[in-house]
Amino acid sequence: MIIIMKSQATDTQIEKVINWIESVGYKAHPSRGVERTIIGAVGDNRDKAVLKYAESLPGVEKTMPILKPYKLASRESHEGNTIVSVGSIPIGGPEFVVMAGPCAIESEEQLLESAYIVKKGGAQILRGGAFKPRTSPYSFQGMEEEGLKIMDQVSQRTSLPTVTEVVNPLDVDLVETYADMLQIGARNIQNFALLKKVGHARKPVLLKRGMMTTIEELLMSAEYILSSGNPNVVLCERGIRTFETATRNTLDLSAVPVLKGLTHLPVVVDPSHAAGNWRFVIPLSRAAVAVGADGIIVEVHPEPEKAVSDGAQSLKPEKFYQLMDDVRAIAAAMRH
Amino acid sequence: MIIIMKSQATDTQIEKVINWIESVGYKAHPSRGVERTIIGAVGDNRDKAVLKYAESLPGVEKTMPILKPYKLASRESHEGNTIVSVGSIPIGGPEFVVMAGPCAIESEEQLLESAYIVKKGGAQILRGGAFKPRTSPYSFQGMEEEGLKIMDQVSQRTSLPTVTEVVNPLDVDLVETYADMLQIGARNIQNFALLKKVGHARKPVLLKRGMMTTIEELLMSAEYILSSGNPNVVLCERGIRTFETATRNTLDLSAVPVLKGLTHLPVVVDPSHAAGNWRFVIPLSRAAVAVGADGIIVEVHPEPEKAVSDGAQSLKPEKFYQLMDDVRAIAAAMRH
């Protein structure tokens, strides 16, 4: 942490800041410049957040943190790229991975039909929601355990590993028995009780960036899971909230190369929830490959016009096959 | 829901939209204008979200919801203003209510000293965190049950009712036995498992707007609690995330009169978390009274320089007394 003094700060004020820094267990390294003094605070015997208080001391202009607040998630902590295996499918390696399926599990027929489409298109992982976090208490909340059982059966029949969302710490053990990967949704990105719980799970975690979450906060949420003992975290960009309303959220594709620079964890993209409209899912999927993501997760439904949720952003089978063709072409061009 | 057709939409396309609307259980009311046709979809036998799919039908330009998605939280559903009692203190009535105390409960001495300051200043409710949702897993996470017990003892010694945060559905029953009001923090505003659980509690709920939550979504989260059976919800504006970084968040004071128009629930303001700096807490508290809020919740600490969290935004005792004087003066002027 660097503490920047005001240009008119007196020697007494500087002295008091140094004393305060040392009173909370840090070493102070003052550096007197032409225009102002800056003071470094070094040490880590205690949470750094406490140093922000320095902004309240007389003569202080502001404080600036200089170290990254995450450790296990950082590139510095880990040589090479982490590869996370979902069933037999590695995410983060040379192969671009497509996770696809319906927003919500509605019935065995619907999920089985979806899975055949997913498989026929060449995607590797089946998605489907059994616990649905919905903005309205009056919307369909998911088939819950019954949905998990359906997903498990469909997975066995099609040999597709599965990913599904968990929303309550109480349900983590249950979901883990049925699914190959646990998804933490955008709304739970800072539900720390849930993060700690999946940090103790043995299955990998798909961690979706929240609509309001900075890239640094996303990595801090990953850090919760990693520091609880689960090293298998896949990060997912799914759109952030901005002033623009032409799309449901604004897909932040720049986050992919930014994350690739900061962390060793795999990064995938969810264009369906960001766009909110199937028409934009194909171009955004192509862009996700081109920008360097390790995979995508998209919504496919055999009959979107009958979907109980997110029909507008779900691809019909033929559009999904077109998406897969496009994705393969761009992925091949990436290896040029 | 209104469905707006493109100007070049054909009669066949219009017909197909009408048929689809009726196939999902709604009545279609087409209206042919000079430039384009619009179609109303009326009915409520099923979640309205399904109608958004119409945007995927040929010839459709867009869909526009016209009904508010919340019911119990709306002004239409409830005559007059709801008054929520926290212990013996009514929120939402003629009296402006101040909730104050430290960010985190650190020890019995610290909380007791804080409570005496709160009481001396004339505030009515004591705040203090026992379960702390922290961005970093390495930051202090709260004293948990021990903190709750301290709060309960201090409450009894000072006769101040208390409000404290709950972050895990598993802890709701425990927190409820010690505190007079349960706080849902900004990061849990769409933690629906937690909202349903406090919806079954007998204690009132202080529901904080998330950093990226629209006013409509805030009311939908309140609807989760109300529709689960708990009618005692107080809404809290605490700053939204914007591009401006001079303050930690941007306090959206306009939300107060907007909410007053839409809902019967009381509305309070948290200037401490929005500003992130004690210097702005006093002017923003005055503004909260002037804009028509029912109360504020502010952070006070006997020694902010030693606080384990949020020291930079905590008021020292003398500043807090000045805040209380200011608040009383503006509240009196509001009755001019």
Next chain:
Amino acid sequence: MIIIMKSQATDTQIEKVINWIESVGYKAHPSRGVERTIIGAVGDNRDKAVLKYAESLPGVEKTMPILKPYKLASRESHEGNTIVSVGSIPIGGPEFVVMAGPCAIESEEQLLESAYIVKKGGAQILRGGAFKPRTSPYSFQGMEEEGLKIMDQVSQRTSLPTVTEVVNPLDVDLVETYADMLQIGARNIQNFALLKKVGHARKPVLLKRGMMTTIEELLMSAEYILSSGNPNVVLCERGIRTFETATRNTLDLSAVPVLKGLTHLPVVVDPSHAAGNWRFVIPLSRAAVAVGADGIIVEVHPEPEKAVSDGAQSLKPEKFYQLMDDVRAIAAAMRH
């Protein structure tokens, strides 16, 4: 500027950064910490922006500016508060100033009637637009010079000084001959050609913050005017663009105390354009007084239902009188 090296940066990399800093005319002050080296770059023989390039050098993690980029606008450069006189009305002194009038000048009758209402209510300055920046080329663009002449006549008959917007550098001389204060609108906050031109005018300038302008950028735009020779700048907060759509923009009232800490210039608030709805103008005006603004600028129209622009946010006469009563009551309470 501080340059922070990566933790694994080699001595050679550090050396090269130091050499580069000196090659562009700065002095380098390296400071080797436990975890990483930071290097201060001191000097001001050239624009500091050039130093940002250091982020491209091997081994550099990031650069952090530590000096404020504005000088003349800063508190450090000027003792006490600047008072800007508009005609005979001082802004920035002990008196709270209200500027009021119609969005657009529509006719002599309309402006004269508005001016009588403004005067009767006790406001001190008349506003009215002759050049209107409109999102649509098909919307009314203002009465231009004819409108300026009407404003001048009404000003003389009512002894109210006037403020009006200028949108083209070519019109500055013209507007200056008729108006007592030149307004730079939110959309022109970074129209630097226009800022330089009003920087050479002899009339004071009302500088409105843009919808996406940071507080620092607002002060940089003021710096353009100040550094061109015009010391009379009044800053105006008028709402920023956020994800929230319940109001047209989000009024950032926190900006008032933040600006008061950073600059000696007066700060006023425009609640009409921020809210976009007259219902919120009165509570937000009260809040503007309470938060410490030097004045407000509000839209009043004798018959809003006939206004050619912004009717929805214009106050009717009786509502305006109520606003003035409220403002006076809060302003009195502020002197308690």
Next chain:
Amino acid sequence: MIIIMKSQATDTQIEKVINWIESVGYKAHPSRGVERTIIGAVGDNRDKAVLKYAESLPGVEKTMPILKPYKLASRESHEGNTIVSVGSIPIGGPEFVVMAGPCAIESEEQLLESAYIVKKGGAQILRGGAFKPRTSPYSFQGMEEEGLKIMDQVSQRTSLPTVTEVVNPLDVDLVETYADMLQIGARNIQNFALLKKVGHARKPVLLKRGMMTTIEELLMSAEYILSSGNPNVVLCERGIRTFETATRNTLDLSAVPVLKGLTHLPVVVDPSHAAGNWRFVIPLSRAAVAVGADGIIVEVHPEPEKAVSDGAQSLKPEKFYQLMDDVRAIAAAMRH
């Protein structure tokens, strides 16, 4: 425009709204539903903005515009895609176009060297700024007319057509005599005086979306140019301002397919200004091709470490050649 009445609106209130609609020159089409009445207002003898006032009438809940506010820019107004020629280079046709060059023109040597790099890499248009809109009045403001002359000479020697920014209506005629395309920068997107002026120019216009500009507003700004008589407008996505600070702005690549659906005008992407760091320019350029843009505009500098502006986001020659290879590979894959 649709006017939605409150559910409790009385017949008298509905009657008054209908009368008001007709008093301002529109026809009213009421439609009484089960829960509430909605009223369509049809006609176009006057600016539609006036209808927003209806929100102030008793019994009205809100107004909703249903027609797009732009005409000439819309897909409905124009069959097929517009192709804009810059010198001999068509933008909007089958060929992906790269515009490249330094941020600012610094000298003849610098621009000539840049142009050779641009040409060698295979880009088709040379960019370079002579009038620089800078946040700080103390930063380099460009070589102005001298820079334009240099650009003209370099263009003749290399046969590369040129694009350069114009910031003042007074300079449009001058810039037009030297450059092949006029750029309107992000900060001038709603500088309507400037838009009207380039609307009368004979050269094509590159219109950059502002940091704060919605897609609809971008199209309205294009409408200013088109309706002034200049049909040759190329739209440019260059990043919007959001809460995320890891990149300078957030590149909104979704805007490309959204715009392609709404307008016939070509759409290009500027990844350099969005990212603010050269490391992200290559992946974002690939993504721009993959998402369906017609071209990109990127910053290249022979020696970024000596650039007077934007050095951090400028590509070195070898990185630029790599970008061109990548762009060609993805463009080829798009034709698979």
